[in-house]
Amino acid sequence: AQTVTQSQPEMSVQEAETVTLSCTYDTSESDYYLFWYKQPPSRQMILVIRQEAYKQQNATENRFSVNFQKAAKSFSLKISDSQLGDAAMYFCAYRPPGSNYKLTFGKGTLLTVNP
Amino acid sequence: DGGITQSPKYLFRKEGQNVTLSCEQNLNHDAMYWYRQDPGQGLRLIYYSQIVNDFQKGDIAEGYSVSREKKESFPLTVTSAQKNPTAFYLCASSIIGLTNTEAFFGQGTRLTVV
Numbered sequence: 001a002q003t004v005t006q007s008q009p010e011m012s013v014q015e016a017e018t019v020t021l022s023c024t025y026d027t028s029e030s031d032y033y034l035f036w037y038k039q040p041p042s043r044q045m046i047l048v049i050r051q052e053a054y055k056q057q058n059a060t061e062n063r064f065s066v067n068f069q070k071a072a073k074s075f076s077l078k079i080s081d082s083q084l085g086d087a088a089m090y091f092c093a094y095r096p097p098g099s100n101y102k103l104t105f106g107k108g109t110l111l112t113v114n115p
Numbered sequence: 116d117g118g119i120t121q122s123p124k125y126l127f128r129k130e131g132q133n134v135t136l137s138c139e140q141n142l143n144h145d146a147m148y149w150y151r152q153d154p155g156q157g158l159r160l161i162y163y164s165q166i167v168n169d170f171q172k173g174d175i176a177e178g179y180s181v182s183r184e185k186k187e188s189f190p191l192t193v194t195s196a197q198k199n200p201t202a203f204y205l206c207a208s209s210i211i212g213l214t215n216t217e218a219f220f221g222q223g224t225r226l227t228v229v
Contacts, residue, residue, distance in 0.1 A: 009155070035217060042222075043203065043222065043223050044220065045205065045218075045220035047218075091157060101146045101163070102163060102173070103148065105159075107157035108157050
């Protein structure tokens with residue numbers, strides 16, 4: 001079974017600084033999909049960024065970017081120019097290829113942004 | 116607006132009672148999911164369905180049941196067999212047939228056993 005590990009239960013960053021959240025996963029597949037979701041205090045899950053494993057180029061979305069290391073099975077999220085609104089729980093998620101649409105989530109990292 | 120609606124937002128249940136959580140989507144998504152969220156545990160998959168009248172158990176299906184009679188609806192029943200049902204429950208849906216489809220989530224139901 002696939003597992004997703006987020007080794008940092010909590011992280012903090014100063015406003016305008018950069019922070020990196022870690023995620024590793026275990027799979028025997030060669031093609032799969034990875035996601036980072038944000039859950040603010042409202043508890044609404046919001047997609048931050050996605051990555052296809054067959055793409056070597058790291059995904060970016062404005063201030064959010066990933067460092068995808070396929071051989072190491074690592075998928076970290078970098079948040080640049082952190083803003084107070086970035087404070088939330090962040091979840092890494094894995095989806096296998098093909099017709100199985102089951103999403104597996106890590107346990108999350110709580111990010112605090114200090115003014 | 117298109118989206119996923121979960122109701123109610125808060126639900127209280129007495130021990131020994133079954134309770135049903137509602138999830139409706141108007142996104143025309145084929146796949147729907149139920150997750151349970153506990154502090155420090157992340158999201159754990161209870162059940163998921165990729166087509167009407169078909170569903171699969173997730174990682175923690177014991178004590179739960181679902182139905183998928185309509186494409187837009189995927190209700191979850193928490194039965195009295197569920198030993199520790201107090202939790203936050205999230206419903207999600209996604210398109211299938213495309214490569215990198217994200218899951219869209221409802222706003223959740225907080226269930227408390229009293």
